[in-house]
Amino acid sequence: MKEQKKIYGSLKIGKIEVKNPVLLAPMEDVTDLPFRLICRTLGADIVYSEFIASEAIIRDAKRSKQKMLIDERERPIALQIFGSNVDAMVEAAKIIEKIGVDFIDINYGCWVKNVVRNNAGAALLKEPDKMITMTKAVVDSVNVPVTVKTRLGWDRSSIIIVDLAKRLEDTGIAALTIHCRTRIEAIKGEADWSWIPKIKENILIPVILNGDVKTPQDVKRAFEETGCNGVMIGRAAIGYPFIFREAKHFLETGEELAPPDISERIDICLEHLRNEIKFKGTQRGLIEFRKNYSGYLKGLRDSHHIRQKLVTSDSYDEIVHILNEYNDYLYSIESLA
Numbered sequence: 517m518k519e520q521k522k523i524y525g526s527l528k529i530g531k532i533e534v535k536n537p538v539l540l541a542p543m544e545d546v547t548d549l550p551f552r553l554i555c556r557t558l559g560a561d562i563v564y565s566e567f568i569a570s571e572a573i574i575r576d577a578k579r580s581k582q583k584m585l586i587d588e589r590e591r592p593i594a595l596q597i598f599g600s601n602v603d604a605m606v607e608a609a610k611i612i613e614k615i616g617v618d619f620i621d622i623n624y625g626c627w628v629k630n631v632v633r634n635n636a637g638a639a640l641l642k643e644p645d646k647m648i649t650m651t652k653a654v655v656d657s658v659n660v661p662v663t664v665k666t667r668l669g670w671d672r673s674s675i676i677i678v679d680l681a682k683r684l685e686d687t688g689i690a691a692l693t694i695h696c697r698t699r700i701e702a703i704k705g706e707a708d709w710s711w712i713p714k715i716k717e718n719i720l721i722p723v724i725l726n727g728d729v730k731t732p733q734d735v736k737r738a739f740e741e742t743g744c745n746g747v748m749i750g751r752a753a754i755g756y757p758f759i760f761r762e763a764k765h766f767l768e769t770g771e772e773l774a775p776p777d778i779s780e781r782i783d784i785c786l787e788h789l790r791n792e793i794k795f796k797g798t799q800r801g802l803i804e805f806r807k808n809y810s811g812y813l814k815g816l817r818d819s820h821h822i823r824q825k826l827v828t829s830d831s832y833d834e835i836v837h838i839l840n841e842y843n844d845y846l847y848s849i850e851s852l853a
């Protein structure tokens with residue numbers, strides 16, 4: 517008889533049902549369509565777009581239009597929206613719904629000054645009543661599930677998440693993601709997962725844990741220590757989408773999957789770059805891709821020097837050449853070892 521796989525957590529959002537879910541976090545300038553597709557192929561169960569300003573969606577802004585493109589192969593996919601005006605958020609949600617997304621996520625977690633100054637993102641943690649009104653208005657205006665991603669509170673002395681989670685649940689959202697930090701902590705300091713069990717005690721909708729999940733072992737520990745329904749990975753996936761495959765394998769077998777070999781890392785890096793160029797055009801594609809090299813080359817011998825060359829190159833062919841030469845170099849040292 518086939519052995520039953522251990523279930524650490526499960527997630528249901530509308531028609532989507534996933535066991536042991538490991539999700540790709542929304543990240544501005546990172547989780548565009550090409551990257552999301554790679555993460556899905558390598559095991560991410562659900563992917564999220566970068567956040568998109570509601571006002572820009574309504575204005576039909578060019579950049580936002582590109583952020584709203586989705587591909588059938590990446591489902592389940594959520595587009596994330598943010599804003600400070602309730603009517604604009606409702607209108608934006610209706611536009612997003614027509615694209616055919618699996619669900620809509622609302623961002624109440626962004627700490628960046630420009631966003632907070634405009635009373636959007638994490639600023640709503642200071643105005644919980646408005647957050648609730650906005651969420652309910654969006655939930656009531658669309659037929660697709662709506663989820664929320666937020667933080668513990670504004671700062672350590674104003675952690676409101678336990679009560680807030682209940683109020684958010686009452687608006688009819690389908691799931692809640694918690695980045696286990698406060699707004700003041702931004703993305704620094706240690707995420708405090710200990711709030712997840714306290715939130716879960718208070719609500720029935722699925723709770724997704726986010727913050728400081730860096731390894732497959734962290735994913736398992738997050739499920740075991742907190743009882744969360746899903747685990748969301750952000751920075752650890754930048755330039756290392758293999759983390760999803762490794763995490764899923766670890767959950768399913770209890771064994772560590774060997775990391776990708778050099779050739780696979782380079783192949784995926786180049787596939788990612790090619791798709792970015794196709795998606796954004798050569799110049800923008802090459803420049804915006806630069807943040808990914810350190811992840812794709814992380815831990816590889818003498819990679820610092822190679823990275824320097826890659827981030828100053830403005831030619832795809834040259835990048836292929838640099839990486840192929842580096843591949844040969846690494847294999848030659850390996851064969852001598």
Ligand SMILES: Cc1cc2nc3c(=O)[nH]c(=O)nc-3n(C[C@H](O)[C@H](O)[C@H](O)COP(=O)(O)O)c2cc1C
Nearest residue numbers: 541542543544566567623695727728729749750751
């Ligand atoms: C470059 C970058 C861009 C981000 N953009 C967004 C965003 O658009 N929407 C959002 O909800 N969170 C955004 N975040 C926060 C992440 O989704 C996540 O909550 C945070 O990085 C903590 O998770 P981690 O420790 O796994 O990285 C961003 C984070 C980074 C590093």
